[in-house]
Amino acid sequence: MSYKPVGITESSIFPPRVENRITKGTTDPYLLTQRALNSLGGVIGTDGKPAICLRVDDWHDHLKGGGADGLGYAKKFQDRGLPWGHASLAKQGAQPWFTVATFEDERAWVKAGAEVWSHGTDHKDPRLFDGQFAEPVPGTPNGMYEQIVGSKALIEAENIKCKGWMNPGPTNAFPPEAPYWPDANLKWSDYDSLAGRLILGTYGFSSGFQTGAPSRILPNRIYHGHNHYTVLTAGLEWATVEGVINNFADGNYAGMGMELLIHTAYVENQSPFTEAQYDAMLDLVKSLWDAGVIEVVTPAGLMAADPTTSFRLDLIRNGDVSNLSPADPKPWTMTAGTTVTTSGSDTYFHVASGAGANIPIRNLDDQDLNGETWLFDGWARSGGSGATVASVKIPDPEDTGRLNVSKTFTIPTGPTWTRVRFPFGTLLSTNQIRPAIGRSSGDATQWKSAHIYKV
Numbered sequence: 001m002s003y004k005p006v007g008i009t010e011s012s013i014f015p016p017r018v019e020n021r022i023t024k025g026t027t028d029p030y031l032l033t034q035r036a037l038n039s040l041g042g043v044i045g046t047d048g049k050p051a052i053c054l055r056v057d058d059w060h061d062h063l064k065g066g067g068a069d070g071l072g073y074a075k076k077f078q079d080r081g082l083p084w085g086h087a088s089l090a091k092q093g094a095q096p097w098f099t100v101a102t103f104e105d106e107r108a109w110v111k112a113g114a115e116v117w118s119h120g121t122d123h124k125d126p127r128l129f130d131g132q133f134a135e136p137v138p139g140t141p142n143g144m145y146e147q148i149v150g151s152k153a154l155i156e157a158e159n160i161k162c163k164g165w166m167n168p169g170p171t172n173a174f175p176p177e178a179p180y181w182p183d184a185n186l187k188w189s190d191y192d193s194l195a196g197r198l199i200l201g202t203y204g205f206s207s208g209f210q211t212g213a214p215s216r217i218l219p220n221r222i223y224h225g226h227n228h229y230t231v232l233t234a235g236l237e238w239a240t241v242e243g244v245i246n247n248f249a250d251g252n253y254a255g256m257g258m259e260l261l262i263h264t265a266y267v268e269n270q271s272p273f274t275e276a277q278y279d280a281m282l283d284l285v286k287s288l289w290d291a292g293v294i295e296v297v298t299p300a301g302l303m304a305a306d307p308t309t310s311f312r313l314d315l316i317r318n319g320d321v322s323n324l325s326p327a328d329p330k331p332w333t334m335t336a337g338t339t340v341t342t343s344g345s346d347t348y349f350h351v352a353s354g355a356g357a358n359i360p361i362r363n364l365d366d367q368d369l370n371g372e373t374w375l376f377d378g379w380a381r382s383g384g385s386g387a388t389v390a391s392v393k394i395p396d397p398e399d400t401g402r403l404n405v406s407k408t409f410t411i412p413t414g415p416t417w418t419r420v421r422f423p424f425g426t427l428l429s430t431n432q433i434r435p436a437i438g439r440s441s442g443d444a445t446q447w448k449s450a451h452i453y454k455v
Contacts, residue, residue, distance in 0.1 A: 029200040033223045036164070036204025039368040040304045041313025041454045043219075046295040050248045051218060051257040051305040052285060053297050054084040055228065057119060057166065060092075060101035062265040063109070068275055073264040074105075076279065078112045080286045083373055083423035083455050085299035087119035087166035090154035094122030097265065103158040111403055113423025115298040115373045116160050118151040118203075120168040126195075148198040159402075159427040161371025163300045164205035191224060200224065205303050207259070218257045219306035226303075228259040231273075231281065232266040238277035245284055249293045255307045259299055260285075290419075298373050301455050315361050315374065315452040316435065322347040322448070332357045338438070341446075348448040349437065350383055356391070356438020356447070364431050371428040376435070378450035379417040380409070384443025387412050390420060391440040392450075396430045403430050408440045417448060423455055 026032060044051075054077070056063065063074040063086070077084045088106060093099055110116060120126075126143035148165065155162040188210050190196055199206050210225030220226075231241045245260075247253050263270075267278045289296045297305055318324065318331055324347075326340035334340075337354035340347065349357050364370040382388040387410060394405035403426055411418045426433065435452060439445035 027201040032200075032202070032204040034204075035368060036223070036300070037304055039372060040300060042304065043306045043309060043311060044297055044301045044304045044454055045309035045311040046218070046297075046305050046307045047310035048255075048307050049293065049295050050253045050255065050307070051295045051297050051302055052245070052248065053257075053259050053299045053302045054082060054262065054282075054285065055087065055166070055259050055299050056084060056262045056264055057087040057168075058089070058095070058097060058123065059263060059265040060088070060098040060105070062097065064101040064105050066264060074109050074112070074114070076282055077114070080282055081113075081422040082282060082286060082289075082296060083113045083115070083298050083301075083375065085115040085117060085163075087117050087168075088155065089119055089123055090121045090151035094124070103160070106158065106160060107427060110160055110373075110425045110427065111405070113373060113425060115163050115300055115425065116155060117164045117166045117205075117207075117299065118148075118155055118162050119166050120147045121151045121154065122147075123168045144195055144198060148195060149202050152202055156428060159429055161428050162203075163298075164207070165199050165203040166207045166299075188225065205300060207299070215253060215256050215258045216302075218255055219308060220257070220303070223303055226259070228261040230261045230263075232263050232271040232278075234270055235272070237272055238274075238281070241281060242284065245281070245288070249288050249291075257302050257305050259302060297455055301373075313454040315369075315433075316359060316450055318359070319378075319451040320449045321349055329357070332359045335438075346448055348446045350444060350446050351437075351439040352383070352444045354438070356436055356445070358393075358434050358436035360397075360432065360434050361452075362432040364426070364433075370430055371426060373423060373425040373455055375421065375423050375453045375455035376450070377453055378420045378437060378447060380411055380420055380437075380445055380447050381415065381417050382411055382413045382443050383446040385413060386443045388442040388445045389440040390445045390447070391436075391438045392420065392422075393436040393438075394424060394433055396426070397432060397434045399430075402427050403433065410442075411445070413443070 064072045066073050086109065089095060089098055092102055106116065126147045152162045191200060204223065206224045207228065208225040209227050211222065211227045214227045214229035216226055229244065267273050267275050285296060288294045321340060324332065324340060329340050334357045335354040338349055338351045338356050341350040376392060380390040390409045390411055392407045394403065396403035405424050407422060409420050435450065437447045437450045
């Protein structure tokens with residue numbers, strides 16, 4: 001793959017209105033951020049609750065095959081239905097911890113609810129330029145261009161949307177090229193450096209250390225330089241991290257947000273955390289989310305999190321069955337064995353047999369919604385005297401190889417509605433999906449709502 005930059009000089013890294021395929025039409029920092037916010041729906045309401053996001057840096061092989069069971073740390077997020085973000089290298093094989101996993105694994109993590117940010121091309125000194133992307137440009141260290149701008153092109157060439165830039169910590173990086181090197185990017189003026197201007201001209205969002213404190217006020221209008229809380233590091237005990245997370249439950253962080261940074265390979269290695277304590281951390285975050293105490297979002301979602309509203313972009317705007325016509329519940333299509341039924345104050349799809357009801361969602365790329373991470377959120381119950389196994393399917397109808405989510409949920413008998421919630425994502429090439437809610441086995445399944453929210 002080859003890419004030649006256009007018109008770049010050290011004094012003016014990105015001239016106005018330079019067209020290039022990496023940034024899809026603009027290198028203006030303001031427009032890039034507006035476009036990034038648009039792909040989130042503008043705002044992600046948390047309805048008064050604080051928000052946490054989970055971020056993993058590096059360690060692709062550990063995400064694929066780490067842990068006592070050898071099934072990988074990515075699966076720990078998936079098993080709990082937690083969205084997360086991955087700061088990924090753009091070159092497989094560039095580091096010893098990215099040799100077994102491949103971008104096929106990364107795509108699988110995306111489809112299961114992971115969001116991907118660039119962590120550079122190879123996590124190495126940017127002076128070690130290999131000439132892959134650019135011919136020499138006067139006054140521009142090509143390795144810096146390759147690491148910051150080229151890495152985004154490589155990730156998106158893998159059919160994965162790159163949501164932003166997360167600074168790596170390469171060895172021997174050289175000032176004044178902050179904010180590439182974390183020890184240097186502590187001042188807002190570091191974004192005036194060559195690296196800083198490359199970041200601002202390529203990404204709508206970036207992380208750093210400029211904001212100082214790891215927590216952030218919500219809503220926040222700062223989209224570059226936010227700090228994080230590193231939870232797996234030498235000397236940091238589980239009890240301390242547990243206390244920080246529980247502060248959200250105690251109301252000490254009302255209207256606040258925090259990004260928890262994880263290096264999964266440090267469990268029982270450079271961190272005093274055991275694997276059981278790491279699992280307990282994820283369980284605690286999940287339990288607080290399920291209890292309605294906090295919201296869990298992606299790293300990009302935290303950029304748009306707003307406790308002053310409950311609004312979120314919803315791909316299924318007709319997701320409440322009570323608002324549908326029983327005779328003609330458009331835009332839903334019901335298959336044989338499914339009816340719209342009202343009992344007491346509840347109106348729902350009653351799925352006695354068959355595939356249930358499905359709804360088409362098209363033209364995702366019209367609003368940059370392709371390649372995004374989503375949260376399916378519905379309510380179901382048994383429609384008989386025994387348990388039911390509810391099903392949710394979310395395929396790409398043009399190519400199920402790109403996306404074919406299929407999940408089942410066992411729901412006990414009784415009149416109580418059970419929440420069915422899980423994250424998923426699409427690849428860049430997916431332009432439409434067709435979610436279907438139904439019954440897999442057991443007694444009839446009843447669905448009163450199904451939504452797909454930005455997360």
